[in-house]
Amino acid sequence: MKIVVVGGGSTYTPELIDGMARLRTELPVDEIVLVDPAEDRRELLAAVSRRMLRKLDHPARVSTTADPAQAADGAAAVLLQLRVGGQAARARDERWPLDCGCVGQETTGAGGLAKALRTVPVVTEIADTVRDVNPDAWIVDFTNPVGIVTRALLQEGHRAVGLCNVAIGLQRYFAELLGTEPGRVELDHVGLNHLTWERRVLLDGEDVLPGLLAGHGDAIAARIGLPVALLRELGVVPSYYLRYFYLHDQVVREQRGTGSRAEEVAAMEKQLLEMYADPTIDSKPDLLAGRGGAHYSDAAVALMASLLGDRRDVQVANVRNSGTLPFLPDDAVIEVPSTIGADGATPLPVASVPPLFTGLIGAVTAYEHLALEAAVHGGADRVRAALLAHPLVGQWDLAESLTERLLAENRRYLSWAG
Known part of the structure; x- marks a missing residue:
């Protein structure tokens, strides 16, 4: 099985490689192609990827190219994880909105719109190229803003599913608080990408969210940057990104007084690239956990395994609404638990939203x-x-x-x- 990673020069790539190696029985990959226009980055990431696979005794071959068409030939899935303009563009997105008193953020508000405008044309051009060469390949979009980008792909008729790590991250976190295996925990997760609420946390089918809020409310609130009183008032756990809406003015004050997240990430990426260049590094660095995208590899492998293996299991994905939330247009893209199989992602029925x-x-x-x-x-x-x-x-x-x-x-x- 051949998997293509567009944006393969990203510092995220070792997270993905680690997941493919760990979960080899779920996704039997024998070729991974890293696509990136920056030759130095893609070759650097290819080298560390090969070392990681060798260490884990995984047989997959890693190749590289700047040409999506060449990569797509024979691919089962194409994963998109690109950033048009790099961290420099992100840093600007996070700064200039503050001059107008608005949140500076790369996936929502004015900065998020700027990212969408830069990204959609590039992603759709790549998707068109993939379809011309290999119309059967699945496109898995991890590129932000995921909701808008996935909607662009679906609008053009592409075989696409959007992926975000917020839900799997919270599922893993709740499982840790409960002292249990993640597989026993399910989420009643509803909303749009980066605009979601966990309305129930089901442990073996029983809702344990009230107990989690009672016993761990302060820790949960600190994790998502919102007041515990708000969580208890709402009786839900919002995603971290809701703080830009619920605490807008406070966030603007904080952002004006600190360095941007892009500056932090850029410094982290510099260290990561130096690590990847070390020929003795053959495993995912601990520093990568601070880069963001925790559990990204688990989510990506699970999604691709279900699309390609027709597993018909339930995962949180970004999918076409198609009447699931009756107050939205059918062509809106929502983020909800969905059945994943060879025919794509089908959203499950959602209880009434207040x-x-x-x-x-x-x-x-x-x-x-x-x-x-x-x-x-x-x-x-x-x-x-x-x-x-x-x-x-x-x-x-x-x-x-x-x-x-x-x-x-x-x-x-x-x-x-x-």
Whole structure:
């Protein structure tokens, strides 16, 4: 089985290689192709990947290329983990919105829109290339903003499923708190990518979330950066990204007083690349855990194994709504437990969602629709419309100012911006 990793020069790649090696019985891979335009990065990551596989006695061959078409030939799945503009673009996304009093973040708000505008055209071009060469290959998208990017792929008829590590990370965390195996824990996980709530935590089918909040509320709240009083008031566990909505002004003050996350990650990546260049390094460095993407490899391997092996199991994925949340359009992309098999990801029925959550889900879905329109068709007017619809912006003067800054910061990536 051949698996292609687009963005193979990412420092995330050893996490993925480690998962493929550990979970070899689930996903019997014999060839891994790392695709990246940066030759030095892809060859460096290929070398450490080969050492890791040798150490774990895994037979897979690792090859590299800059050409997605060459890589896609004969591939069972193509995993997308790319970042257009690198950490430098991310650092800008996290800074210029603060000048307007808005959160600076790479997947939501004005910074998230900038990332979507840069990313969607690149991802869809790669997906078109893959389909031309190998229409049967599955595309697994881990590229942020996952909801918008996955919607772009599905809108163009690609065989695609979106992947995020938030749900699996919380599942593993709750299992640890409960002192049990992760396989016994299921989540009632509902919402959009990076806008989700855990409404129930099921241990062998029994909801144990009230007990978790009673016994571990402070620890859970600290992990997701939200007040424990909010969690107990809502009776749910929001994703970390909800703090940008529930604590917007506090987050802006914090961000103005500290270095950006992109600066932290860039420093970490520098260390990781130095480690990967060491010919004695043949395992995933502990430092990688701080890079983000915890349990990414487990989620990716499980998803690909079920798509390619028709396992018909349940995993949290980013999928087409198709009536699952009746207050959203059918073509919206939602993040919910889904049955994964050879025909793709099918969302399971979802219990009624209360107005406290539907309002925010609906507003962000509308923003994502407008963001995709801007990414596909361009135009400052479409950018302004998307920002005006976003709950973290929502004011005309801010939308105007942020549009000007977004275009100024990203002209080199947006052919239509002039």
